[in-house]
Amino acid sequence: MIKFTKGVIMVLKKLFTAIGVTAAAFALSLTASTSATAAPIEAPTPVKSRIENTAAPDTAAEPRTCRARFTDGLNHRLRAEAGSQILGIIPAGTWVQASCERVDGGEYDACGVASAYWLEIYWNGNWGHGAWGCLQDWEFTS
Incomplete structure (x- = not known):
């Protein structure tokens, strides 16, 4: 048993x-x-480049806003090109207003990354561009 x-x-x-x-x-x-x-969730496409629009962003046309911060001190450039005029240097870790999508531009080698992607950013009263390869954090704020 x-x-x-x-x-x-x-x-x-x-x-x-x-x-x-x-x-x-x-x-x-x-x-x-x-x-x-x-289905992947994609960031909304801005209606018009902020660089071309000197007025404040229209909240009806652009319902989402973003912010970003970068790993190293970042050259804030007028255009999305490595040789473009530097508007200022954004200190590492500083949150700045940014576009909600990356843009294609001239190739660069920054922060140990070679790329042609840039991010439109607002710093010190001016819209410009920063190297996407130096991005530490990037998020929707609304």
Whole structure:
């Protein structure tokens, strides 16, 4: 009788283990397929470049605003080009108002990154550009 009980217990353990493994695999497959098919959330496209618009941003036309801070002291440039006029230097870790998407521009090598992506930023009363490769944090503020 004892051998029979031990045998039944072993079979039940194997059965429940198999059921648990199957359930876990099924749950993971649902999770993987759900995240893979979910549509990516994209940042809104500004209606007009802030560089071209000297007036204050229209909140109706641009409902979201962003801010950014950079890892190193950042050259705040007039245009999205490495050789463009420097408007000032933004100290590392300082939060600044920024556009909600990156822009293509001239290639640069800054903060250990070679790229052609830039971010429109507002600093010291002027809109300009900063190297995307030096970005530490970037977030929506509204």
